[in-house]
Amino acid sequence: MSTRAMSHRVHRVLTRVVLVASMVAVSAAWVAEAQPAAAATNQFKGVNWADTRDNYNSGWVIPDGLSASDTYAQVYSVANTDVKAFQANLGANTVRLPINPPSVSQAWWSAYRGAIDAALADGMKVIIACWTESSSVGTITNMSAWQSMWSTVVSEYGSNANVYFEPLNEPYGYSASQWISxxxxxxSEFPSVPHGRVIVAGTGYDDHVTSEGASSALSGTLLSLHYYSTWNSYTTESAWVSDFNSRIGGYASRTIVTEFGAPMTTGINYLTNHGNGQYQSYLAAVTDTARTDSMGSVYWAGLKTGDSYSMESHSGSSLSNNNASGVTQVRWGWGY
Known part of the structure; x- marks a missing residue:
């Protein structure tokens, strides 16, 4: 074979190799797009840091241990201490913090940012969630103020991969279709924020996520589910599990249980009576299911003085656990 003929043959072979390689690459890309990899939310092992008056407020929301007169440096110092206690005492890596329009549009924001910044500096994920002005108000009171609040927050933290945004907590005043809209x-207002860093509340009191999960308009977002032991009176874990799963449907891989809790100051042993105790079987159901289905969970409340559900209480300059068995059960749900 002549050198020229051999050259043409080599060229034809190389062309085929490149063509086949390109087709394989395109095919692989199409398969990856058509069949996205399964996801999970168990990277969220968290607690709510709440206002002692509750997070529903018409004024500033001020998490337990902070004061309206605090400076940024003072807020940062308290938050740094408490976050480190959440990490050391519980193994938490996420903190959910409340906001509302007054807290962001008024003077408190310049100080309150210290809590977010301290948590981020300590390596925590931070969920920033908006509360309405009252527990009897399940809608956004002032849409313009709500949008302005989120513009400020997203401008400040939108580029930080460890900050997650929850547009509204418990939107029970809206129908599912209204809330999805x-x-x-x-x-649409904040297209620079990846959908995977937006946590959309479930319908009602965040008590079902099936409508939001099925909505193509919310594709790729995470979903927020709340589930409490007072919502039913089951005494067996299996009954709680069945009810719990009905609220999640097929969307466990996108769901974070952003609120769940039980009494931690009354001496209950949560490692027993999973088959005949209301609170014990409830907490076992949530944590066992979260562990099995690789769902993240954020306990209510990590710190809220005066709330019997509070996992932590003030102890000198730090925090201490209120119920060792409760801590063990919650950590089990986190995968520990």
Whole structure:
């Protein structure tokens, strides 16, 4: 074979190799797009740091241990101490913090940012969640103020991969379709925020996520589920598990249980009576299911003085656990 003929043959072979390689690459890309990899949310092992008056406020929301007169440096110092206690005492890596329009639009924001910044500096994930002005108000009171609040927050933290945004907590004043419309509008308003860092509340009191999970407008977002031991009176873990799963449907891989809790100051042993105790079987159901289905969970409350559900209490300059068995059960749900 002549050198020229051999050259043409080599060229034809190389062309085929490149063509086949390109087709394989395109095919692989199509398969990856058509069949996205399964996800999970168990990277969230968290607690709510709440206002002692509750997070529903018409004024500033001020988490337990902070004061309206605090400076940024003072807030940062307290937050740094408490976050480190959440980490050391519980193994938490996430803290959920409340906001509302007054807290962001008024003077408190310049100080309150210290809590977010301290948590981030300590390596925590931070969920920033908006509360309405009252527990009897399940809708956004002032849409313009709500949008302005989120513009400020996203401008400040939108580029930080460890900050997650929860547009509204417990939107029970809206129907599922109304709430999905508002949540999808939030996504359109802030297109620079990846959908995977937006946590959309479930319908009602965040008590079902099936409608939000099925909505194409909310594709790729995370979902927020609340579930409490007072919502039913089951005394067996299996009954709680069945009810719990009905609220999640097929969306466990996108769901974070952003609120769940039980009494931690009354001496209950949560490592027993999973088959005949209301609180014990409830907490076992949530944590066992979260562990099995690789769901993240954020306990209510990590710190809230006066709330019997509070996992932690003030102890000198730090925090201490209120119920060792409760800590063990919650940590089990986190995968420990």
């Amino acid at each position: 508002i949540a999808s509008s939030w996504l």
